[in-house]
Amino acid sequence: MMAMKKVFPVFLVMLALFGVPTAISQADPPYHLTTVSWIISTRNNMNVDDRYVTLVGQVTQRIGDETYWFTDGTGSVRLDSADFVLPSGPKVVIGGRIDQAYLGFGHLEVDVRHWHLVKQP
Secondary structure, X not given: OHHHHHHHHHHHHHHHHHOOOOHHHHHOOOXXXXXXXXXXXXXXXXXXXXXXXXXXEEEEEEOOOOEEEEEOOOOEEEEEOOOOOOXXXXXXXXXXXXXXXXXXXXXXXXXXXXXXXXXXX
Protein backbone atom coordinates (compact mmCIF):
# COMPACT_ATOMS: atom_id res chain seq x y z
CA MET A 1 0.00 0.00 0.00
CA MET A 2 2.88 2.36 0.79
CA ALA A 3 4.40 1.79 -2.70
CA MET A 4 1.07 2.70 -4.31
CA LYS A 5 1.04 6.01 -2.42
CA LYS A 6 4.45 6.83 -3.92
CA VAL A 7 3.63 5.72 -7.47
CA PHE A 8 0.25 7.47 -7.76
CA PRO A 9 1.61 11.06 -7.50
CA VAL A 10 4.26 10.24 -10.11
CA PHE A 11 1.53 8.87 -12.36
CA LEU A 12 -0.49 12.09 -11.96
CA VAL A 13 2.54 14.22 -12.83
CA MET A 14 3.15 12.11 -15.95
CA LEU A 15 -0.47 12.60 -17.04
CA ALA A 16 -0.21 16.35 -16.48
CA LEU A 17 3.00 16.58 -18.50
CA PHE A 18 2.15 14.30 -21.38
CA GLY A 19 -1.65 14.30 -21.43
CA VAL A 20 -3.99 11.46 -22.08
CA PRO A 21 -4.10 10.29 -25.70
CA THR A 22 -7.66 9.92 -26.95
CA ALA A 23 -9.27 8.70 -30.14
CA ILE A 24 -10.61 12.22 -30.72
CA SER A 25 -7.20 13.88 -30.56
CA GLN A 26 -5.74 11.28 -32.89
CA ALA A 27 -8.60 11.49 -35.40
CA ASP A 28 -8.96 15.27 -35.51
CA PRO A 29 -5.82 17.16 -36.50
CA PRO A 30 -5.36 20.68 -35.17
CA TYR A 31 -7.07 23.19 -37.44
CA HIS A 32 -5.78 26.77 -37.50
CA LEU A 33 -8.15 29.69 -38.12
CA THR A 34 -6.54 31.69 -40.90
CA THR A 35 -7.25 33.82 -43.96
CA VAL A 36 -7.13 33.20 -47.68
CA SER A 37 -4.45 35.89 -48.03
CA TRP A 38 -2.20 33.95 -45.64
CA ILE A 39 -2.70 30.74 -47.63
CA ILE A 40 -1.86 32.59 -50.87
CA SER A 41 1.25 34.10 -49.28
CA THR A 42 2.53 30.58 -48.50
CA ARG A 43 2.39 29.52 -52.17
CA ASN A 44 5.25 27.10 -52.94
CA ASN A 45 6.18 26.88 -49.24
CA MET A 46 6.31 23.13 -48.70
CA ASN A 47 6.49 23.68 -44.92
CA VAL A 48 2.77 24.47 -44.89
CA ASP A 49 1.69 21.85 -47.42
CA ASP A 50 -0.87 19.54 -45.80
CA ARG A 51 -1.44 21.96 -42.89
CA TYR A 52 -5.01 21.90 -41.60
CA VAL A 53 -6.78 25.27 -41.70
CA THR A 54 -10.16 26.78 -40.94
CA LEU A 55 -11.60 29.51 -43.15
CA VAL A 56 -14.75 31.60 -42.74
CA GLY A 57 -16.30 33.15 -45.84
CA GLN A 58 -18.39 32.38 -48.91
CA VAL A 59 -18.29 30.04 -51.84
CA THR A 60 -18.49 32.34 -54.86
CA GLN A 61 -18.49 29.95 -57.79
CA ARG A 62 -18.64 26.28 -58.68
CA ILE A 63 -16.22 25.47 -61.50
CA GLY A 64 -16.58 21.71 -61.76
CA ASP A 65 -18.06 18.70 -60.03
CA GLU A 66 -15.69 19.02 -57.07
CA THR A 67 -14.05 22.44 -57.48
CA TYR A 68 -15.18 25.80 -56.11
CA TRP A 69 -13.88 29.34 -55.60
CA PHE A 70 -13.99 30.64 -52.03
CA THR A 71 -13.40 34.12 -50.60
CA ASP A 72 -13.15 35.54 -47.12
CA GLY A 73 -12.65 39.14 -48.23
CA THR A 74 -8.83 38.89 -48.19
CA GLY A 75 -8.50 36.91 -51.42
CA SER A 76 -9.81 33.89 -53.31
CA VAL A 77 -8.68 30.28 -53.23
CA ARG A 78 -9.79 27.09 -54.91
CA LEU A 79 -11.56 24.45 -52.86
CA ASP A 80 -11.47 20.76 -53.73
CA SER A 81 -14.56 19.18 -52.25
CA ALA A 82 -14.75 15.58 -53.40
CA ASP A 83 -17.12 14.48 -50.63
CA PHE A 84 -19.41 17.51 -50.29
CA VAL A 85 -21.60 19.80 -52.36
CA LEU A 86 -20.98 23.31 -51.04
CA PRO A 87 -23.62 26.06 -51.05
CA SER A 88 -22.88 29.30 -52.92
CA GLY A 89 -23.79 32.51 -51.13
CA PRO A 90 -24.28 31.94 -47.39
CA LYS A 91 -21.36 32.32 -44.99
CA VAL A 92 -19.70 28.99 -44.24
CA VAL A 93 -16.89 27.62 -42.10
CA ILE A 94 -14.50 25.40 -44.04
CA GLY A 95 -12.08 22.98 -42.41
CA GLY A 96 -9.51 21.55 -44.77
CA ARG A 97 -5.94 20.82 -45.71
CA ILE A 98 -3.68 23.08 -47.77
CA ASP A 99 -2.64 21.42 -51.03
CA GLN A 100 0.34 23.20 -52.62
CA ALA A 101 1.12 23.05 -56.32
CA TYR A 102 4.36 21.12 -56.85
CA LEU A 103 6.97 22.82 -59.04
CA GLY A 104 4.29 24.99 -60.62
CA PHE A 105 2.11 22.03 -61.65
CA GLY A 106 -1.45 22.00 -60.39
CA HIS A 107 -3.20 24.60 -58.28
CA LEU A 108 -2.92 25.93 -54.78
CA GLU A 109 -6.13 24.77 -53.12
CA VAL A 110 -7.73 23.66 -49.89
CA ASP A 111 -8.99 20.07 -49.74
CA VAL A 112 -12.27 20.32 -47.81
CA ARG A 113 -12.55 17.87 -44.89
CA HIS A 114 -15.68 19.35 -43.29
CA TRP A 115 -17.89 22.42 -43.47
CA HIS A 116 -20.96 23.99 -41.87
CA LEU A 117 -23.07 27.10 -42.23
CA VAL A 118 -22.26 30.02 -39.93
CA LYS A 119 -24.95 30.23 -37.27
CA GLN A 120 -26.77 33.54 -37.33
CA PRO A 121 -27.66 35.14 -33.96
